[in-house]
Amino acid sequence: MRVLVIHGPNLNLLGERQPEIYGSQSLAEIDSALAREGRELGLEVRCVQHNGEGHIIDALHAARGEYDAIVLNPGAYAHYSHAIADAVASIGIPVVEVHLSNIASREPHRRVSVTAAACAGSISGFGLSSYLMALRAVREIHGK
Amino acid sequence: MRVLVIHGPNLNLLGERQPEIYGSQSLAEIDSALAREGRELGLEVRCVQHNGEGHIIDALHAARGEYDAIVLNPGAYAHYSHAIADAVASIGIPVVEVHLSNIASREPHRRVSVTAAACAGSISGFGLSSYLMALRAVREIHGK
Amino acid sequence: MRVLVIHGPNLNLLGERQPEIYGSQSLAEIDSALAREGRELGLEVRCVQHNGEGHIIDALHAARGEYDAIVLNPGAYAHYSHAIADAVASIGIPVVEVHLSNIASREPHRRVSVTAAACAGSISGFGLSSYLMALRAVREIHGK
Amino acid sequence: MRVLVIHGPNLNLLGERQPEIYGSQSLAEIDSALAREGRELGLEVRCVQHNGEGHIIDALHAARGEYDAIVLNPGAYAHYSHAIADAVASIGIPVVEVHLSNIASREPHRRVSVTAAACAGSISGFGLSSYLMALRAVREIHGK
Amino acid sequence: MRVLVIHGPNLNLLGERQPEIYGSQSLAEIDSALAREGRELGLEVRCVQHNGEGHIIDALHAARGEYDAIVLNPGAYAHYSHAIADAVASIGIPVVEVHLSNIASREPHRRVSVTAAACAGSISGFGLSSYLMALRAVREIHGK
Amino acid sequence: MRVLVIHGPNLNLLGERQPEIYGSQSLAEIDSALAREGRELGLEVRCVQHNGEGHIIDALHAARGEYDAIVLNPGAYAHYSHAIADAVASIGIPVVEVHLSNIASREPHRRVSVTAAACAGSISGFGLSSYLMALRAVREIHGK
Amino acid sequence: MRVLVIHGPNLNLLGERQPEIYGSQSLAEIDSALAREGRELGLEVRCVQHNGEGHIIDALHAARGEYDAIVLNPGAYAHYSHAIADAVASIGIPVVEVHLSNIASREPHRRVSVTAAACAGSISGFGLSSYLMALRAVREIHGK
Amino acid sequence: MRVLVIHGPNLNLLGERQPEIYGSQSLAEIDSALAREGRELGLEVRCVQHNGEGHIIDALHAARGEYDAIVLNPGAYAHYSHAIADAVASIGIPVVEVHLSNIASREPHRRVSVTAAACAGSISGFGLSSYLMALRAVREIHGK
Amino acid sequence: MRVLVIHGPNLNLLGERQPEIYGSQSLAEIDSALAREGRELGLEVRCVQHNGEGHIIDALHAARGEYDAIVLNPGAYAHYSHAIADAVASIGIPVVEVHLSNIASREPHRRVSVTAAACAGSISGFGLSSYLMALRAVREIHGK
Amino acid sequence: MRVLVIHGPNLNLLGERQPEIYGSQSLAEIDSALAREGRELGLEVRCVQHNGEGHIIDALHAARGEYDAIVLNPGAYAHYSHAIADAVASIGIPVVEVHLSNIASREPHRRVSVTAAACAGSISGFGLSSYLMALRAVREIHGK
Amino acid sequence: MRVLVIHGPNLNLLGERQPEIYGSQSLAEIDSALAREGRELGLEVRCVQHNGEGHIIDALHAARGEYDAIVLNPGAYAHYSHAIADAVASIGIPVVEVHLSNIASREPHRRVSVTAAACAGSISGFGLSSYLMALRAVREIHGK
Amino acid sequence: MRVLVIHGPNLNLLGERQPEIYGSQSLAEIDSALAREGRELGLEVRCVQHNGEGHIIDALHAARGEYDAIVLNPGAYAHYSHAIADAVASIGIPVVEVHLSNIASREPHRRVSVTAAACAGSISGFGLSSYLMALRAVREIHGK
Numbered sequence A, B, C, D, E, F, G, H, I, J, K, L: 001m002r003v004l005v006i007h008g009p010n011l012n013l014l015g016e017r018q019p020e021i022y023g024s025q026s027l028a029e030i031d032s033a034l035a036r037e038g039r040e041l042g043l044e045v046r047c048v049q050h051n052g053e054g055h056i057i058d059a060l061h062a063a064r065g066e067y068d069a070i071v072l073n074p075g076a077y078a079h080y081s082h083a084i085a086d087a088v089a090s091i092g093i094p095v096v097e098v099h100l101s102n103i104a105s106r107e108p109h110r111r112v113s114v115t116a117a118a119c120a121g122s123i124s125g126f127g128l129s130s131y132l133m134a135l136r137a138v139r140e141i142h143g144k
Helices: A027-041 A051-064 A075-079 A082-092 A126-142 B027-041 B051-060 B073-081 B082-090 B128-143 C028-043 C051-064 C074-078 C082-091 C127-143 D028-043 D053-062 D075-079 D082-091 D128-143 E027-041 E054-061 E075-079 E084-088 E128-143 F029-043 F053-062 F075-079 F084-089 F128-143 G027-043 G053-062 G075-079 G082-090 G128-143 H027-041 H051-061 H073-078 H082-091 H126-141 I028-042 I052-064 I075-079 I084-089 I128-143 J025-042 J053-062 J075-078 J081-091 J126-143 K027-041 K053-062 K074-081 K082-090 K127-141 L027-041 L054-060 L075-079 L080-088 L128-143
Strands: A001-009 A044-049 A069-073 A097-100 A121-124 B001-008 B044-049 B069-073 B097-098 B121-124 C001-008 C044-049 C069-073 C095-099 C121-124 D001-006 D044-049 D069-073 D096-100 D121-124 E002-007 E044-051 E069-073 E096-098 E122-125 F002-007 F046-047 F069-073 F093-101 F122-125 G002-007 G044-049 G070-073 G096-097 G121-126 H002-007 H045-051 H069-073 H095-099 H121-124 I001-008 I046-051 I067-071 I097-098 I121-124 J003-008 J044-049 J069-073 J095-099 J123-126 K003-007 K044-049 K071-072 K095-099 K121-124 L004-005 L044-049 L069-073 L094-098 L119-124
Touching: A001 A027, A001 A051, A001 A126, A001 E122, A027 A044, A027 A126, A051 A082, A051 J053, A051 L054, A069 A126, A069 H051, A075 F002, A075 L080, A082 J075, A097 A126, A121 A126, A126 B128, B001 B027, B001 B051, B001 B128, B027 B044, B027 B128, B051 B069, B051 B082, B051 H051, B069 B128, B069 E044, B073 C082, B082 D121, B082 H073, B097 B128, B121 B128, C001 C028, C001 C051, C001 C127, C028 C044, C028 C127, C044 H002, C051 C082, C051 H051, C069 C127, C074 H082, C095 C127, C121 C127, C127 D128, D001 D053, D001 D128, D001 I028, D001 K003, D028 D044, D028 D128, D053 D082, D053 D128, D053 E054, D053 F053, D069 D128, D075 F084, D075 F122, D075 K071, D082 E075, D096 D128, D096 I084, D121 D128, E002 E027, E002 E128, E027 E044, E027 E128, E054 E069, E054 E084, E054 F053, E054 H095, E069 E128, E084 F075, E096 E128, E122 E128, E128 G128, F002 F029, F002 F053, F002 F128, F029 F046, F053 F069, F053 F084, F069 F128, F093 F128, F122 F128, F128 J126, G002 G027, G002 G053, G002 G128, G027 G044, G027 G128, G044 G128, G053 G070, G053 G082, G053 I052, G053 K053, G075 K082, G082 I075, G096 G128, G121 G128, H002 H027, H002 H051, H002 H126, H027 H045, H027 H126, H051 H069, H051 H082, H069 H126, H095 H126, H121 H126, H126 I128, I001 I028, I001 I052, I001 I128, I028 I046, I028 I128, I052 I067, I052 I084, I052 K053, I097 I128, I121 I128, J003 J025, J003 J053, J025 J044, J025 J126, J053 J069, J053 J081, J053 L054, J069 J126, J095 J126, J123 J126, K003 K027, K003 K053, K003 K127, K027 K044, K027 K127, K053 K071, K053 K082, K095 K127, K121 K127, K127 L128, L004 L027, L004 L054, L004 L128, L027 L044, L027 L128, L054 L069, L054 L080, L094 L128, L119 L128
Parallel strands: A001 A044, A001 A069, A069 A097, A097 A121, B001 B044, B001 B069, B069 B097, B097 B121, C001 C044, C001 C069, C069 C095, C095 C121, D001 D044, D001 D069, D069 D096, D096 D121, E002 E044, E002 E069, E069 E096, E096 E122, F002 F046, F002 F069, F069 F093, F093 F122, G002 G044, G002 G070, G070 G096, G096 G121, H002 H045, H002 H069, H069 H095, H095 H121, I001 I046, I001 I067, I067 I097, I097 I121, J003 J044, J003 J069, J069 J095, J095 J123, K003 K044, K003 K071, K071 K095, K095 K121, L004 L044, L004 L069, L069 L094, L094 L119
Antiparallel strands: A121 B121, C121 D121, E122 G121, F122 J123, H121 I121, K121 L119
């Protein structure tokens, strides 16, 4: 089973950016942990990061035929990108949304996710573990 | 490590209630699966179910000194019970919110969770797996 | 045919509470009138009253297998209890909502009923007659 | 006792229009049922149908001195016609609002009725029975 | 100078309808007073009353070439009839809006007049005097 | 194939009314152009104009069995007439909404069309061409 | 009968300030016209102008025992000064609100007048005539 | 004079729960202080605490005939429990609402109290003193 | 300990203004009662009244170094004067907001106090007692 | 006359993506049909597709001097991209907005198009025909 | 060239008031810096401070004929004083709005400036430099 | 000190695009003026322009370690790009927002800047001078 992990805008700065919110791990460390967990779960995991809304849509499209599931951290796009939501709804691959921080307890504009509405489910607030749990979740969904 | 699982209103009807949304497993089956997963993870898991807002608050309070973490499915209370949110904020025990269905893709009144704002994080949309992942999450949080 | 009538919060004070809005009949008198009308219509009618949101949900659940229809006056819960609305949607028994007063002509917060959205229909503004008509309505629905 | 039944816009298409929402009875069949029920209840019932907001206001005005009560199905005007609401408030005859479908469970714009606020009460969701119950209701109100 | 006075919905019931709000004069008495005041001011005054939105639009259109100014009491249509507002904007004749009651101090839905936005000005709160002042106002506007 | 064109409120004033917004053609000229285009497309075109909401609903109803498609310019009713929207949804004939001006670039109250939601599609901003394109559109829809 | 005219903020600039909205007459010219009209109507008229919200409240208070009626042009305070509204409600003297321009057809923030809600009535859109009509209005109210 | 003090949800955790907001006194200490102050003021004071909305309604009802006044700290229910507000309005006993913290300066959802609207008055922001002042207040009200 | 009492707009009319809301005591009587209560509590109390928003800000500023606490009745400014709120936040002296009436049960615009958000606490609904309680409150705060 | 057709986000998936909404034609088929129709109308048509908001803006800019008109399907960007709207307003070339589906009858967030406000007009709901009509529309506009 | 600097409410407390937001310089120090910068730029600078809304309006009016440009820090009035906005629009002198703090990053009520809409431009967030840049800006504007 | 100037969407069209709003200078001319001003102030200034949201985020990220401050004109992205706001908050370099036009006096959707909330300050309304002042501002901030 092949899984694509898409990190959205600003996640390339992880570890340096507001560590009190996003933790002190770098994106490379997260990607290593994802690869490791993937191997344990028997998943082929590939990770990409994009700051552009269009590039994230491109990546979602390109996943068709290449991947069996997607883990998506849309970052701030979660709250207004109906175009990404449409892409998720279009590709016919299960997508799980993750957030490092607990978006329900932050600023009002982060309380609703328009992209999550097109996903299979979402996990937020557990830092790296949000991602690791998402790997288990996509395996579960795939098994059904 | 002891974990209390609180199932909120209407979850006692699981399996019979709108199975196209909530799945066909009964609450007893979910509780068995939670016990099994708990044993594997080295957690002592106990499950309760309450329809009343006040009883959920009582259960949260009573957990102090008895449990190390809580998994809470507040059901519809998620969307308006500031009293439960206050209880979560008051007890000093990490709480993880779970939902069987993906609340972001349902009716507008289910898109914001006021209780999640007081929790450590939330997981929604994976049926039974939402709960199982929450057990892993609380173990992770506890380990920190 | 067995019918359960559930009176919601504050209805136990009927006759004493703001009679200019709710009329001067006591709840006991309403229950007698419901029993009488039930006998005439060939219905077995039982009445309960609860102030707690959770108790109303419990009563709705317990009605499964015991009653063929429910007449529900949710009182002020009509305007915010999504948990009661979920209970009504879960039990697979037709529920008719009633209000003694005409909620459309009162304060703004009473103009929308979130529980009525899960019911078969609603009747408001006719005092005791709201309930009596509801008995006829559930018989009609049952006959279909 | 004389009762005027006013059917609002689009009700002349009943039976042909969206039967999954409005039922398969024609307006003529409803009017016959109303006449029959009227005779049983000792009421003189006359039915009219108008698509125009102004014609409904005219009919409400003309009822003064001619009818003792009115049963009004304002159709979609229920949700924005403050002019019909003013007419109801002006004529000094009790008016009962009816809807065939349960407007509380349909699109958001149907959830509030501005005309019901000027009526004695309202009944919705029981198809033909909504009207039949309204006949009983106006007789009750008249008797007070 | 010829002036058309258009009375909107429900104004034919004046004197009988809620006299504590609208006063005890009948529409005929108001029309007499308008004729009298017109003669004093050297104005030819004609009065019509319509309950229908379309009829009011028809009357506004028909006034072109026949009248030099219009006094319009749109009643409740003031608050939602963009079609009447468009008609006022289309005909190229000055229109003055009047209301018997002080709409700013009544229910929220009466606080904004969408038709007044297309008029030359508006007068509200002075009963019959609202109309009499409007006659003076249109004479003034015409003189410019 | 027979097509009914319904012009809504104030369109009878075309050519005279705010020509900077609506153009300088009269309604008669538009109707001639529609007849001409109809002949070229093999359509039998008939045009009517109504200022009243009820008359537009009547015209929509009367089209059943007489016309195969309808082109509707609801004018300002587009923005609040749920009764016309219900009529469109009721008659089982495809309806195409047209506007002479580009309503998306005008006042805020013109940005949402509640009637378009019940139509097959809508065309706005091209003056007479909005209508001519609608004729082609209904022929296309009919051919399917 | 003594009448106080209170001109609110920025009205001292009349004639110079945006004459396309407010006309080209100076405040002194308006005051002369008010005095003249007052003499004709048998009213003793005095005019004051204040830019400060507190000074307008002081003037309203000081009018008690000194004046029988007040004509108030609150300027922009109309749209947010609940304190002036309270002053009007407190003094037991009838107050008529005037505006030179037709506030209903200007920017959204000018569409609701919170001070008008406390006045006996309001007149807007007639330039100087708004004031002159107000003098007649207060005489009328006084005569009752 | 007998006074009932009702402490709402989560107040049993006082002293342990967020002391920077709610102070470090336990509920028992507050109840002792209330008893002491009661004795000085010649009041018989009894204190209860409930987490459930229904239990608070029950307690308000049961106070009829037993107490002359009520001091109510509804906690978070203040912001959405129309059912408690209805109970306060139903029982015919003066109720004074208290809050330990100054709810006007906290999160937006705490700024409006729907229960206070049914009370005689409210006091918030003074910790224990909020309660002590409320005892004086009910005595004052009672004396009238 | 020196306490400044600032009475806001319209409070100079107390006793004469809407006594059913504000009571029948004059401001002078309130000031005497405050002086008396102050002597009992060992406080030096001085009272001022201002109708102007700027004068209230001036008074708040001037209190620095002269007074130890302030009791402020901002009247209607409570609901929109962010400038007074800023002044309260700037001066470093504890301020207690008081209202004679229960603002929570009055018009919607009185339900939120933007100035209270900057105060230590607020008391409303007890007439003169609101002020007397505030004197106790400031003494309490000062003692901490 | 040269025309640029810009397809926005996710349109590259046409035919595969939710065919019940968007039809079963591929984008290549649509582009062929556009080329064919262009040849018939004497237009040089070129088609591009972009998922990125910035790329659409780039394409709009690059069209200056190269194309005489633009047909734009902004997809979901229609509902929030003020940057694309600004680009349309900046380039001085007529732009016609098209949508395959009838956006007025879909989810609430699709009801307002902020980009259409900057276009000459818009066409939605006719599948491929929306595009074909747009070609005729731009030829018409160009001819003026 | 003569420039008037108007400091609004609470700015007289600068240096003492919330220095973490507004900096530690006193208003006198700011005025000195403005004089110094003015001399360098060849501007005659005079500074005034007012807490009252009316006094600021008076100062704006009085500037006509005396000053060539105005630098205005309206403080909290920026967010609701339509009267000051009207004054700025009335006087025919360019006004530049300044704020010491970055109002866009503070509380929601500070995010929109109604007075800035009437100014030539605005500068916020740079402490003293906001003012110094404004001096350069008015010289620039004047030179045009 | 090195400063990066980022011009957002559509700014490459400066001089040609709506010159009545944005002025007649080209972006190249602005960049020359910025270089010149930079030299005078001792700043190394580099300018880039991007239409894509993702490219602006990339540019902000890449500035880390390369520049000491950033001047950002986000164009229309200012009003909805929470992703750019997050980027500004992430990079740890002071950013000053500039706008050529006075956004406070334009369409409602331009009144709030979500990106300014993450910046050190903002300057709008002075055309080229907005940028020049921003250079001075960043030098000032850097010096602190």
